[in-house]
Amino acid sequence: MSIRPILEARKAQPTMEGAGVHLHRAFGFHNPTELDPFLLFDDFRNENPADYAQGFPWHPHRGIETITYVLAGEVEHGDSLGNQGRLGAGDVQWMTAGSGILHQEMPKGNASGQMHGFQLWANLPSSLKMTAPRYQDVSAPDIPVIVDDDGTAVRVIVGAFWGKRGPVDGIAADPQYLDISVPPGVKKTFPVDTYRRSFAYVFEGAGAFADASAPEGVLLEKEVAGQEVNIRDLSGNRTLIRFGTGDEVTVQAGPEGIRFLLISGAPIAEPVAWHGPIVMNTKDELRTAMADLRNGTFIKPAH
Numbered sequence: 001m002s003i004r005p006i007l008e009a010r011k012a013q014p015t016m017e018g019a020g021v022h023l024h025r026a027f028g029f030h031n032p033t034e035l036d037p038f039l040l041f042d043d044f045r046n047e048n049p050a051d052y053a054q055g056f057p058w059h060p061h062r063g064i065e066t067i068t069y070v071l072a073g074e075v076e077h078g079d080s081l082g083n084q085g086r087l088g089a090g091d092v093q094w095m096t097a098g099s100g101i102l103h104q105e106m107p108k109g110n111a112s113g114q115m116h117g118f119q120l121w122a123n124l125p126s127s128l129k130m131t132a133p134r135y136q137d138v139s140a141p142d143i144p145v146i147v148d149d150d151g152t153a154v155r156v157i158v159g160a161f162w163g164k165r166g167p168v169d170g171i172a173a174d175p176q177y178l179d180i181s182v183p184p185g186v187k188k189t190f191p192v193d194t195y196r197r198s199f200a201y202v203f204e205g206a207g208a209f210a211d212a213s214a215p216e217g218v219l220l221e222k223e224v225a226g227q228e229v230n231i232r233d234l235s236g237n238r239t240l241i242r243f244g245t246g247d248e249v250t251v252q253a254g255p256e257g258i259r260f261l262l263i264s265g266a267p268i269a270e271p272v273a274w275h276g277p278i279v280m281n282t283k284d285e286l287r288t289a290m291a292d293l294r295n296g297t298f299i300k301p302a303h
Contacts, residue, residue, distance in 0.1 A: 027040065058103070061097035062278045064123055069117055070087045072110050072117075081299075096135075098132055098134065118201075143157055148162075148188075153180070179261055187251070190250075191247060192264050193247070193264060197265060200240075201261045202260040249262060
């Protein structure tokens with residue numbers, strides 16, 4: 001057994017999307033081979049409705065799959081095929097855009113105005129770029145939760161883990177998507193398929209990954225007393241951990257415990273031609289998609 005080393009640890013960066021939604025982007029619109037088959041990961045967490053209420057109005061997707069996981073508040077969604085619904089706390093939507101879809105997502109805060117969720121984009125291989133669009137909406141009670149003897153809890157959203165299988169299926173990247181909580185001070189090792197690209201996203205508490213004996217934190221530049229200094233940030237909040245090869249991931253939880261997503265998928269290893277939420281293999285295919293948008297043929301008839 002070999003523990004996956006950390007290739008990189010970095011903070012998600014603030015940005016705006018949609019009609020002015022404030023969010024943090026862990027990766028996206030970067031080198032698409034870095035985390036192939038994954039293209040983008042956003043953390044939309046806010047307590048001020050003015051920073052998310054305008055949402056993500058009608059926009060196109062083609063050639064990818066989008067995975068939305070809601071932790072607090074709700075997301076109302078609708079699309080050009082007539083589908084509509086609402087994702088609540090703990091719910092997941094896996095949308096296969098395939099040949100093309102227009103949809104909108106409108107976040108709504110909970111009673112305290114809080115909104116929190118994640119969106120991950122996964123690429124589709126060339127053989128499935130123009131497949132028929134498909135939705136999988138999964139309610140929180142249908143997602144299995146495993147609690148180990150030491151208190152470690154794992155929500156299995158996609159893939160198989162510790163004898164349980166997540167409810168989302170038929171995904172091209174054959175991914176594993178886990179929501180993991182490790183209690184304070186516990187050191188835990190999780191299996192990960194050797195041939196998959198893998199990353200963790202820490203959003204609560206603190207900890208140290210790899211074969212570490214104590215939490216170390218991420219080295220950041222911060223302003224202290226008017227001067228820029230390098231310090232170790234133990235917050236763990238909004239931190240992306242990108243792993244190298246191996247078949248295990250080990251984490252040492254800090255004094256407040258740690259909660260993170262552990263996501264892995266099989267690389268597609270194909271060329272990427274990318275324009276926003278439209279991801280094809282060649283520039284010619286991308287030009288065709290943009291022409292389809294202009295002339296009203298973007299949505300393909302059902303077969």
